[in-house]
Amino acid sequence: MYRYDEFDHAFVHQRVAQFRDQVARRLSGELSEDEFKPLRLMNGLYLQLHAYMLRVAIPYGTLSSRQMRCLAHIARRYDKGYGHITTRQNIQYNWIKLTEVPDLLADLAEVEMHAIQTSGNCIRNVTADHFAGAAADEIEDPRLWCEIIRQWSTLHPEFSFLPRKFKIAVSGAAKDRAALRVHDIGVQICRNDAGEIGFEVMVGGGQGRTPMIAKTIRKFLPKAELLSYLESILRVYNQLGRRDNMYKARIKILVHEMGADALAEMVEAEWRQVREGFVDLPEAEVARIERYFAPPPFDPAAGSDSGLDTARRADSEFDRWLEQNVDAHRQPGYAIATISLKSDGGVPGDIDAAQMEAVADLAERFSFDELRATHQQNLVLPHVRKGDLYELWQSLKAHGLAIANRGLISDIIACPGMDYCSLATARSIPVAQAISARFQDLARQKDIGDLRLNISGCINACGHHHVGHIGILGLEKKGVENYQITLGGRADGEAAIGAIVGPAFSAEDIVGAVETVVDTYLDLRETGEPFIDAYARLGREPFKERLYAAH
Amino acid sequence: MKLDIVSANRLTDGRVVYLTRDDGWSESIIDGRSAATKEESADLLADAERAVEAGIVVAPYLVSMADDGGAFAPLHFRERIRLFGPKHNRDGGQPAGRVA
Structure with missing residues (x-):
């Protein structure tokens, strides 16, 4: 995996020293909260319901044992002994003290980690297929390109104050495990008709209050031109993205309003100019970074008799x-x-x-x-x-970690919800716990089969409810938590936004409602038909009918 | 009957605190100074703003409290979560499987 060079080490340590000074000035009263807030957010530090929350970047989800041990140390030394893996392949700590953050960041820097650009209107942690470099269906390891994007986007002066946050994902496999189509930019490694490897570039996906599926604006981009093309997209967005309304500021709104073809034309026009003066990454530098992602020394005899x-x-x-x-x-x-x-x-x-x-x-x-x-x-x-x-x-x-439920109904994506998050309108975690308790029988889960259930505690959709086969959105109605169900969402290569099935359910009724959806599927499925295929065939009516039959 | 108290997050560690009767800040809501009128609520907020300027707390606001069977408790569930902490096993809250 990638190791920091002198430049990486220098800027991360400088950033720790800079933030140490900023915290000291905040504590002494030299900086007001209004002045300090953008500085702490640039370092991944939020103020949540009960305490400060620190989001630590795990670039494209890859980390070493040494780094994981440091994350454990941070959980013990600075938090309550645990952390929370996020839907951007990062880790969050929920009980951080402001006074201890500089020391925490210094500890992280020792293992080549930081919290830079895990918040704010900048290019966030680039995510990747979590099977990168290992998947049997992979064309090429996407992490080389993730790392190149990381280096290009980190502290990029032109893109540090975008209209809104910006999320990029890269996959090198045939099967999309990285939710490419719900990212601001999704980069799919592919082959053209001549057999050359390059990128399909998708733009304008996202979740939140206005969920959109990304549109392909370039079917094949030569490898060497990735950064100049990304720079062109970001420039068009930086110029035209709305800054007057944060709810309409993401690039997905721009794509929706001007159309993917018009945006593609503008990007191509910008690209023609950008390419002229753009210094592409030298081949030697690409080769240097690529060496960090060379396959490990596999044993060629490993396949002979595994037992x-x-x-x-x-x-x-x-x-x-x-x-x-x-x-x-x-x-x-x-x-x-x-x-x-x-x-x-x-x-x-x-x-x-x-x-x-x-x-x-x-x-x-x-x-x-x-x-x-x-x-x-x-x-x-x-x-x-x-x-x-x-x-x-x-x-x-x-260690209680051999749970055989990956991809089953209890493998729930859930945001922290109102148990921690100051933006949440309802709790997510107790709903996830109640559903996993209701479906705790693994044989039953196995019989239900592949089913993605995602829960968000507000319309910002950090829990990816829009792309859950069953999505749950927690809302507040007259001071009471309510939960809306969506059906038919998916985040894979056939990405789709789930459709709201009907009026929301109370906290007491939501688990039963999920069970009704599952039972309806079990009654109506054809042999071997997964939930998402059955939903595509049946539509939402039979589910709606059962859910609201008693009302 | 409805009362207001002021809550905020402590600057140094972000913990939930309440403005007390002696103009200090406490993690215990029982210590909270209450206001029964608009004028008293405005006074509470003014005192809290002074604590913001002094670098003691961040983002103070009024929390509505109501008589909950003989004892006053926050009206809104968000404030009850802030008061009691996360409602799941890890942080010592109520057992898993309970939503309400």
Whole structure:
């Protein structure tokens, strides 16, 4: 994985020193809250309901054991012993003290981490397919390009005060696991008719109060021209994006109002100018960065006799985990293991310090020291020898991390909601807990099959409810929490925004309503038909009919 | 009967605090100074603004309290969550599986 060069080290340490001074001036009264707020947000520090919250960047979701151990240290030393994996593959801490943030950031800098650009109207942490560099269906590892985008976008003077925040995702696989089409820019690595590798560029996706699916504005972009093309998109957006109304400031609104074709024309025109004076990344620099993402030293003999089949036959619980949480690897003899952070009745995405350390040890032992955070709020060990899977599973089980529910109804994406977030209109976590408790029987979950259930505690949609097969949006109505259900959303290659099924449900009734949706599906599905396909065939009417039959 | 108190976040650690009867700030709502009239509420906010200028708290505002069976409690559920903390197992709140 990427290691900082002298420039990276210097600017992160300078930033820590700068923020230490800013905090000192705030505490002494030299800076008012109005003056200090934009400075703390530039360093990922929010003031939430109960305390300060710090969002730490995990670039494209990739981290080492050493970094994970530092995150555990931060959870213990500066928080209440746990952290929360976010839908941008980052980690948040919910109980931070302002006075301790400079020391915390200094500790992070020691392991080449920071919280820069995890907030504010700038280019946020670039996300990627969490199976990058490991997936069997991958054309090319997207992390090289994520890292190049990270370096280009970090402290970019022209794009530090955009009309609104800006999110970019990159995937190199045939299957979209990075939710490309709900990003401001989605970059898909692809091949053209001549077999050359380049990028399909999608623009204008997003969630929030006005959800949109991104439109492709360039079907094939040569690799060498990625940065000049991105720069052109950002320039058009920076010039034309609305600054008078924050709810209409995202690029998706611009694409919607002017049309994708018109925007594409403007970007191409800008690109013609930008390319003339643009200094593309030298090939030698691309090669230097690429070396950091070279495949680990796989054992070519790993595939010969893994002993996996024997272990599967001997242990049905292991067999279930293998079937649900382990994916095919591009390297024979290896597999990708997903560690679910969705325990029965737990808080989606939460992980405590002891678990972080355990996972760090396991990554070191079984996955070439590499870990991934997913936008679905789980972790991944990307390179596990098949012969080690049983031992890995036993170790995960000892730490309460061998939950065989990846992609099932209890693998819920949930934002922190009103339990923590000052923007929330309702709570998300107790709803997620109640649903996972209602569906705790894994055999039942398995029978229901692939089902994405996402919950947001407000219309900002941090819990991705718009793209959940079943989406839940928490709202307030006359001082009471209410929950609206959407159906048919999806974040994959066939991305769609879910449709509101009808009036919202009370906190007491929402779990039963979800169960009614699931039961309706079970009654009406055809053999082997997943929920999302059944919904596409049936539409929302049968679900609506059952949900509101008693009203 | 409805009363107002003032709540804010403490500057140094962001914790929820309430303006007290002796013009200090407490994490306990029981210590909170209440206002029964518009004028008293305005006085509360003015005192709180002085604490903002002194760098003690951030973003103070009035919280409406109502008689909840003999004891005063915040009217709005958001304020009850601020008062009692997250309602799930990890932070010592109510057990999992309960929404309300």
